[in-house]
Amino acid sequence: MLKLAAGAGLLFMHLPILLIFVYAFTTEDKTYQWPPPGFTLKWLAVTWNRADVWEAMRLSVKVASVSTVIALVLGTLCAAAVSRTRFFGREAISLLVILPIALPGIITGIALRSAFNLADIPFSFWTIVLGHATFCVVVVYNNAVARFRRTSGSLIEASMDLGANGVQTFRYIVLPNIATALLAGGMLAFALSFDEVIVTTFTAGQQATLPIWMLEELVRPRQRPVTNVVAMVVVLITFVPILAAYYLTRGGGNTRPPGN
């Protein structure tokens, strides 16, 4: 009974995504007809030649890359501070990092927009990045904190005991032990930014990232077959970092202190 419910639940989670893959090849271009009257590869080629799709894709990749780098730096610093030492306001820092993702995205979005308005900052590439980096910090932070926690604290003491100062300890012990966690966090941050739409609608102005392009299609469908193909490509693109992040953090067991 429980098994059946679990199976049904999993199907419910996956079938809609699989449907996207079917629709990308349908010959129908005016409606969302099911079952598809026929299958064709034609829309792949049409989408390939669309300049607006490429433009949106380029912007999304650029925003996601820059936001990821910023999130990596900020998230790692926070994680190091929170996990290595006990200090006043430690909880407040955790809360501050989690808040941008715990509060509804529309709040972050409208808050940023009203701040840009008040400060007379025109919309640009950087206004998008400002928003994205803010909510990407938390994924890097979570990954790094988890790894710091699993990395035995005595490793750092052992390194210092053997003559390595703080800088050397970071270079030879801390960094190699957290590297895969950071890479995984960075991948997830990239996927998060690449896909974000709610905050972006408030911070992008006239610029279109790929999700914004899709949102316009969703509200006012004009070119269904191209949207179908773009949807499939987006699924495939976000799967790559997810799978990579999974394989990077999977082998993390060897960072546990030996002997326990």
Next chain:
Amino acid sequence: MSSSLQSLNRSATGATGPLAALSDALWRRPGLFVFLLLVLPVLWLGIVYLGSLFALLIQSFFSIDEFSGMIRHEFTWKTYRELLNPINLDIIGRTVLMATAVTIASAIVAFPIAYYAARYAQGRWKAFFYLAIMLPLWSSYLVKVYAWKLILAKEGILNWLFTSLHLNGLLEMLLAIPVIGGNSLSVSYIGTFLVFLYVWLPFMVLPMQAAIERVPQNYLEASADLGGNPWQTFRHVLLPLALPGIIAGSIFTFSLTLGDYIIPQIIGSSRLFIGQAVYSHQGTAGNIPLAAALTVVPVVIMAVYLWVAKRKGAFDAL
């Protein structure tokens, strides 16, 4: 001892140089070290994020001049009083109701999945469940909504399924229910609810799974040994111990539903949710004070929610 060990000439003081000096200084002042680690992130999050939230909060105390349509930059409670008019209360009530329904439904649907993912977390199954939960969680939000637009369309797969199974009557009965029904699934609350449930479900499964994983198997065996039937074991052992995970998951499903404005815009009736109202007030209407005051509503609701969740220990399950 042997020769090469003997020949090692250890200096008593260790390395020198600017980096070593920096390292010494930071070692002697751990407080300074933490400060240096935190200064960049706190500046960023403090200025960019909290600063923006603060700017938003301030604007909610401004008001809009009915005649000129300009914003009056003076402190007033007028905008908050406006929240209390029936239209806005209706919007808030509808949104909270929907968020509650979505949260409860996802807890119920998520439990069996989380249970098996936690209990059969060995070898190949572990990887299977992990990816089966992570892939939908991380796949594109818009693509997921788009998929439901395809599913719920008149000519789409769901109608086709009902027709093929000769269950059209059932669907019509469902849509005939007042308030939550409508002309078709894609313009009814049932449709909105389904999409919300689908999109936020993985956010419930994950923390729930983490919480169940932490319940040792022998607790369940102990309960069975003491004569508890499966339902009693679930009710008195598993559920209380998994509760922090459920609350953690509900933070996501509740908060995400409260603030979403895209799903009800694409799938649902013409009646507004908070997010849509905020969006239209700040956009075409240009009433930023009212939009700001409206966003304070989910913030306050979430603040209370988080406070309760923290007391229940839900943050450890995140």
Next chain:
Amino acid sequence: MIQTAVEFAAVSRHFGDIRAVDEVDLRIAEGEFFAMLGPSGSGKTTCLRLIAGFEQPTAGQIHIFSRAMAGVPPYRRQVNTVFQDYALFPHLSVSDNIAYGLMIRGQGRSMRRRAAEEALELVRLPGYADRKPGELSGGQRQRVALARALVNQPKVLLLDEPLGALDLKLREQMQDELRSLQKSLGITFVFVTHDQGEALSMADRVAVFDAGKIIQVGTPQEVYHRPRNAFVADFVGSSNVLPAHLTESFTGQSCPASLRPECIRFVDTGGCLVTVASVSFLGSATRYTVLLDGTPLTVLSDNAQVAAQPGREVRIDWDNERLHCMSEGHE
């Protein structure tokens, strides 16, 4: 003249309200095998961490070979540590782990490799240079941790319950090896343990800790046969404590006294008459609980006393010089 390796002068370490180490004075001589013994939370590990430099004293001064250690970070101390969980770097091979200290000090690759191999010989683990720590057993990790510390030729080697995670047989073997290693290298060893047998069998001198203070420092024989108070008597081995009035009737001195169970023997005549309360067979010996004037005494005897059955009356005796007068109770 023998130098002082480590010296504590009124050293305290407080964590908030908790006095983990409370005004401890201590002198460890060069070349000594020194054990810090005590129950968990008694402050012995904190003392070790103060020597290593992982903790700073709240008050007092620590000197290592006459050099004041205030404000000296761990990486500038000629002290190395074998950690309780070994703390081997999981991403480095065994030889890179061992040569880590040499690498930090700028030794060349081939030199490091040779030193690592020699150190592995020293701890009887040759041929393991290219393994990862995760592939080793507990005992092997322990040897690698030891080699990693020794290769730096520390002036003081600190060992934090290094044998705690090993099983009994391996532990006894490692006790012998550590002991002979220490004698051949001549390095000062400071060894933290909660196992009194380990402390007594290995150390030149033992410091017994309780509640952040050192109760007694002495050779294993001194600590065992002349415990300063009931805590030491009870923690170091098991002991009978005779109340003051009983001691007085035997020695004329009025003080509580410790009497080790194995110092009591059964006799046919003389001694004093006691009632047997219980008997437990331990394998190599038998433990009896007898009542002397209402005071329970434990007697350890290696030959089975057929007469000594519960409820029977028997005679016991001891040499009065085995009665050791102690200060009153706990400090």
